[in-house]
Amino acid sequence: MSVHRLDAFQACESALRKRDLKQALYDAGKVVMDGVLLTLHGDAHVERRGVEVRVFRRNFFKYYEKEVFPVTLEQTLAPYIASGGGDLVEIGYQLTVNLTADFAGIDRPQRTAQETERLIAITKKLSEGATMVHSTRDKAELEAEVGAALTALDSEFLQASVVRREALLRAVAAGEIADTESPRDVLTVILQARDELQMDHPQLVREIGFYMQAGAHSTANSVIHALHEIEQWAGDDADRWARLGDPIFVQHCVHESLRLHPASPEAWRTATCPMHVGADDVATGARIELDLFQANRDKSVFGADSEIFDPDRAVPSNVLRSGLTFGIGLHTCLGRELDGGVVAKKGADIESCQFGIVTLIVIRLLALGARTMPDDPPQPDTKTTRPNWGRFPVTFTKV
Numbered sequence: 546m547s548v549h550r551l552d553a554f555q556a557c558e559s560a561l562r563k564r565d566l567k568q569a570l571y572d573a574g575k576v577v578m579d580g581v582l583l584t585l586h587g588d589a590h591v592e593r594r595g596v597e598v599r600v601f602r603r604n605f606f607k608y609y610e611k612e613v614f615p616v617t618l619e620q621t622l623a624p625y626i627a628s629g630g631g632d633l634v635e636i637g638y639q640l641t642v643n644l645t646a647d648f649a650g651i652d653r654p655q656r657t658a659q660e661t662e663r664l665i666a667i668t669k670k671l672s673e674g675a676t677m678v679h680s681t682r683d684k685a686e687l688e689a690e691v692g693a694a695l696t697a698l699d700s701e702f703l704q705a706s707v708v709r710r711e712a713l714l715r716a717v718a719a720g721e722i723a724d725t726e727s728p729r730d731v732l733t734v735i736l737q738a739r740d741e742l743q744m745d746h747p748q749l750v751r752e753i754g755f756y757m758q759a760g761a762h763s764t765a766n767s768v769i770h771a772l773h774e775i776e777q778w779a780g781d782d783a784d785r786w787a788r789l790g791d792p793i794f795v796q797h798c799v800h801e802s803l804r805l806h807p808a809s810p811e812a813w814r815t816a817t818c819p820m821h822v823g824a825d826d827v828a829t830g831a832r833i834e835l836d837l838f839q840a841n842r843d844k845s846v847f848g849a850d851s852e853i854f855d856p857d858r859a860v861p862s863n864v865l866r867s868g869l870t871f872g873i874g875l876h877t878c879l880g881r882e883l884d885g886g887v888v889a890k891k892g893a894d895i896e897s898c899q900f901g902i903v904t905l906i907v908i909r910l911l912a913l914g915a916r917t918m919p920d921d922p923p924q925p926d927t928k929t930t931r932p933n934w935g936r937f938p939v940t941f942t943k944v
């Protein structure tokens with residue numbers, strides 16, 4: 546099989562938009578990723594996305610960001626504030642697993658720390674499974690663990706979530722309750738469209754498992770990268786720390802960090818017919834590797850200093866500040882506006898801004914004075930070749 550690697554911004558962007566290139570990064574992670582939205586192609590993808598996108602609307606993100614998430618944020622941070630700090634990898638997962646459970650449609654009836662821990666353990670394992678292509682672990686051993694995590698997700702969380710939603714949907718159909726009383730999440734819209742989608746139960750488990758890990762890991766990791774970049778950028782400069790009191794500026798910092806640290810540093814596609822990609826003619830079955838990490842540092846787009854963190858960077862009007870971090874084209878991230886918000890202009894009215902979940906978490910952490918500790922420095926995650934954090938201990942200096 547021939548492999549073509551692209552790392553220029555324009556070439557990667559145009560490849561991501563090509564309908565005849567099909568997802569290929571998750572072939573190794575089939576145990577969880579087989580047949581889920583991100584790996585579907587053509588009509589099947591359009592149909593599934595058309596159903597699931599109903600959950601991901603701007604007005605709902607605004608409501609979620611202003612009404613639902615602040616409560617989760619404070620409840621999750623409370624014990625860490627009491628103890629003066631904690632590991633941001635752990636805190637990040639606790640926050641984001643609640644976020645993805647809300648959107649995926651996984652109920653947490655007990656609302657206990659133990660229940661959250663269980664869901665985190667399952668989600669982390671599913672995430673390891675999805676990104677198996679970059680894993681440094683024994684594949685067969687990992688596959689068995691991921692299979693067990695899917696079974697646990699199903700028996701401990703999903704089955705009860707399905708039963709509750711089916712009862713609510715029956716009550717809506719019978720006119721006993723209003724439509725607005727059924728939950729707004731992916732599981733509910735799939736159950737509503739079950740005849741249309743023809744999804745069997747094992748596929749439903751994988752789909753919901755995919756959602757749990759798609760949002761949780763990338764959100765948590767993006768928060769940590771942003772905080773790390775901000776701390777290094779501000780250093781001992783009081784003026785820079787003062788600028789971080791402006792939430793719009795923090796949002797720009799977050800998007801600059803998202804550009805430098807795409808959660809998925811590369812995208813892979815397979816050509817479904819002979820075609821022209823970048824400067825190459827490629828044959829059917831060829832693999833196209835898109836180096837998003839390098840594309841997001843393309844000097845012709847982001848400037849000669851593209852490698853450095855500059856929250857004041859000017860970017861061309863047709864390019865997102867976060868570059869290709871949320872993808873583009875057919876598989877564009879459905880959580881992009883939820884996590885990234887809508888990038889605000891300097892001086893915009895704060896009340897009407899939608900900052901995005903990553904920025905909201907970073908704003909709160911900065912307000913708590915979250916700082917790394919020289920005697921307990923952050924450690925990379927050694928279980929993957931992806932640039933993820935394994936531990937990121939911080940102390941809250943303003944508590």
Ligand code: HEM
Binds near residue numbers: 568594761812879
């Ligand atoms: C900073 C956080 C996030 C980043 C960087 C990110 C990044 C991405 C990227 C790059 C893709 C496309 C992959 C490709 O083209 O091969 C994607 C797809 C997707 N993301 Fe995200 N994501 C984030 C958060 C979320 C959240 C919070 C959710 C849901 C609650 C989510 C749901 C999805 C879904 C459903 C897809 C598949 C879309 C499709 O195939 O049509 N993501 N994401």
